[in-house]
Amino acid sequence: MTDLQTSPPRTRLSAELRRKLVIDVAFDVIARGGFEGLRTRDVAAQAGINSATLHHHFPTKEDLIAGVAAELQHRFKTERAPGSEEARAASAAAALAGEFSDVIFYLEERQQTLAVYREFVGRAPRDPAIAKLVANLHAGWRGSLVTIFAAGKKDGSLRADLDHEAAADVFLSAVWGFIALADGPPTDLRRVLAELQKWLQPQSGR
Amino acid sequence: MTDLQTSPPRTRLSAELRRKLVIDVAFDVIARGGFEGLRTRDVAAQAGINSATLHHHFPTKEDLIAGVAAELQHRFKTERAPGSEEARAASAAAALAGEFSDVIFYLEERQQTLAVYREFVGRAPRDPAIAKLVANLHAGWRGSLVTIFAAGKKDGSLRADLDHEAAADVFLSAVWGFIALADGPPTDLRRVLAELQKWLQPQSGR
Amino acid sequence: MTDLQTSPPRTRLSAELRRKLVIDVAFDVIARGGFEGLRTRDVAAQAGINSATLHHHFPTKEDLIAGVAAELQHRFKTERAPGSEEARAASAAAALAGEFSDVIFYLEERQQTLAVYREFVGRAPRDPAIAKLVANLHAGWRGSLVTIFAAGKKDGSLRADLDHEAAADVFLSAVWGFIALADGPPTDLRRVLAELQKWLQPQSGR
Amino acid sequence: MTDLQTSPPRTRLSAELRRKLVIDVAFDVIARGGFEGLRTRDVAAQAGINSATLHHHFPTKEDLIAGVAAELQHRFKTERAPGSEEARAASAAAALAGEFSDVIFYLEERQQTLAVYREFVGRAPRDPAIAKLVANLHAGWRGSLVTIFAAGKKDGSLRADLDHEAAADVFLSAVWGFIALADGPPTDLRRVLAELQKWLQPQSGR
DNA sequence: CATGAATGAGCATTCATTCAT
DNA sequence: CATGAATGAATGCTCATTCAT
Numbered sequence A, B, C, D: 001m002t003d004l005q006t007s008p009p010r011t012r013l014s015a016e017l018r019r020k021l022v023i024d025v026a027f028d029v030i031a032r033g034g035f036e037g038l039r040t041r042d043v044a045a046q047a048g049i050n051s052a053t054l055h056h057h058f059p060t061k062e063d064l065i066a067g068v069a070a071e072l073q074h075r076f077k078t079e080r081a082p083g084s085e086e087a088r089a090a091s092a093a094a095a096l097a098g099e100f101s102d103v104i105f106y107l108e109e110r111q112q113t114l115a116v117y118r119e120f121v122g123r124a125p126r127d128p129a130i131a132k133l134v135a136n137l138h139a140g141w142r143g144s145l146v147t148i149f150a151a152g153k154k155d156g157s158l159r160a161d162l163d164h165e166a167a168a169d170v171f172l173s174a175v176w177g178f179i180a181l182a183d184g185p186p187t188d189l190r191r192v193l194a195e196l197q198k199w200l201q202p203q204s205g206r
Numbered sequence E: 001c002a003t004g005a006a007t008g009a010g011c012a013t014t015c016a017t018t019c020a021t
Numbered sequence F: 001c002a003t004g005a006a007t008g009a010a011t012g013c014t015c016a017t018t019c020a021t
Helices: A015-033 A040-046 A051-057 A061-078 A092-109 A111-126 A128-155 A164-181 A189-200 B015-033 B040-046 B051-057 B061-078 B092-109 B111-126 B128-155 B164-181 B189-200 C015-033 C040-046 C051-057 C061-078 C092-109 C111-126 C128-155 C164-181 C189-200 D015-033 D040-046 D051-057 D061-078 D092-109 D111-126 D128-155 D164-181 D189-200
Strands: none
Touching: A015 A040, A015 A051, A015 A061, A015 A111, A040 A051, A040 A061, A061 A111, A061 A128, A092 A111, A092 A128, A092 A164, A092 A189, A111 A128, A111 A164, A111 B111, A111 B164, A128 A164, A164 A189, A164 B111, A164 B164, A164 B189, A189 B164, A189 B189, B015 B040, B015 B051, B015 B061, B015 B111, B040 B051, B040 B061, B061 B111, B061 B128, B092 B111, B092 B128, B092 B164, B092 B189, B111 B128, B111 B164, B128 B164, B164 B189, C015 C040, C015 C051, C015 C061, C015 C111, C040 C051, C040 C061, C061 C111, C061 C128, C092 C111, C092 C128, C092 C164, C092 C189, C111 C128, C111 C164, C111 D111, C128 C164, C164 C189, C164 D111, C164 D164, C164 D189, C189 D164, C189 D189, D015 D040, D015 D051, D015 D061, D015 D111, D040 D051, D040 D061, D061 D111, D061 D128, D092 D111, D092 D128, D092 D164, D092 D189, D111 D128, D111 D164, D128 D164, D164 D189
């Protein structure tokens, strides 16, 4: 209403900074509206730049998505629940606890990241590049789970009859399923995880 | 399903038959290409009718999707693994076995239905109508699981320390996670289900 | 200024008529501004239709150009100087006179058609489809010239030492060169043609 | 020409040298893809400079084209078939032979230059500046032809009944038409020129 | 019930050009 | 002299939807 005519002051950023900024906006847009809702124009507008400028940094929409994919991978690599990283070096039990707290951390504090992740998983069947990314992420995660379960079996912190490979699949599926189905606030998340943990441990009593 | 491609031009069908045909085609299109790949023109063409005719039966695209949703619900209600229906009336153990075989049945014989289901779940966060449908389906499924687990606890076929509500959530999450992540042929499905089943049972020995 | 709000009355035409109308407009646009100046939006606007309607009849710009090409071919096939058609059956001299009057006819009365022709010839090196069209047109024209020259040599109406194939090439090149170079009004066209004709005839006297 | 592709980045060249280099690249680009295919960015890239640097030397695209036009004119002024220049001073017959060998020279050895020339002629109807250039080139050429034909008439090396002005037009048109229509290798060029020459000479015998 | 013509709003992408550095 | 970031104005094309027949 006030300053209509004033054209925005052509802010000049380094390519790296601009890319990062645009990717963050795109990340947000995807989190909110999914891939279907991703319009280069919208991203540009929300990033405060002309859509041609966006295409200057990301020649095609696919390039932009690739940038978001890289960011997603980066976030999963660097963002962890406090202390979960160090726990891995200690006992299997501690490592498993770390896994649980990471899950809680993402579901409670990194819902936007999970939303984007969900979109990528949903798109994977129709986009080989994304399929590869998703496969990588899952393979990495599954690997650590298998290691943890194997160690836990050995040191007695987990039930002796564990099929550690299948167990990793169940764990991963259950967590992913919870993420994919969770729409509102994950009220009973901890209860579910507690149950899962209980099943993994040696049966008390008897 | 039925014969989608080779319908003679200008065939005059009853509204109901036409609707059913169109929905089947749309079901197929969504299974293949997701919601993103859903074009009313494509559906019309594959149904052997003009796109205007499609809009005659389904005024908006959303109406068509609602039709597909109804069809999805119908299929889940009527299609079950052979024998799984009757098993529910018998013991809790039998009912649980029925659940397992239903999962196997869908993952092996109804992949198209699951693909559409996956699409609906993915869209739920952004479409209240779909969110409701999905919530309904899950609530129904969760209900039977809770019942089964409660009964199993009582009759000793399942572990005594089961939190039957949380267990239902874990089960449902794990199955859904497996469905959502499964891209290629689910080779190790049975191994995963066996592990899950093992965890649910009272620990043998000791 | 007067009736602003009145949306244009969605005139409904048969596909054939609409196509014809659009092609005529495109013909005109190309004649004026060349291929470089051809914008589907402009053609649509000048044809009084929405640009989406244009794409309904011509899915791609290339399809539109193909339509113009067909029209060009059609015009060359059907439009001739009065009497030139019949002259071909008579003597070689009459046929040659017919060729001359056709050239005059097009240069004086069908400048628009020639302008489009010029564009197609100019584009031929970079468009195989157009190259083929142009080659066809030239081959047909050259064929009649060769026939005429051969007959003229035989009946003595043309010089005896004529290399009729080379002569056809010279004639065609000269006419085309004149067309391609002519920008303003072709004032001295007749004088040039007279000279060419003189060269073809047996030298008088001496 | 020179080394277009492999110029080291950030080389600081004198304005004149840079201009020359850029023009040569543009010349090449136009020869290959016509005016339609001329992109300032492409030219800049192939010249090993930033597109902004190109605009530093040629403020607008039109300026660049003007540079190419000047280069074209320069080439036509300086490049001739060996010996053709000196022949002009001798007899009319020798001068005409020089014209013929120039035509052969350009069609066989300077096809790139002709390609650009063709583009300029094609653009002339829509660009007054280019129209002027083309008119100049043609006027100069036509002038020498008229002079030659007049002299040839006088000294008996050409037919006595020649209309030397019209003859110049026919010659120029024929050559230009051949250039404009030639797509592949001009195999029968010499045969065509021989025929043209024959027509110009006094008829032998009788 | 069925259709083909018609459309508005939109979409990714292109390109000559500008400008601060 | 040189550059990379930035932009406005297109441009061909898509798609759900409308409407007269």
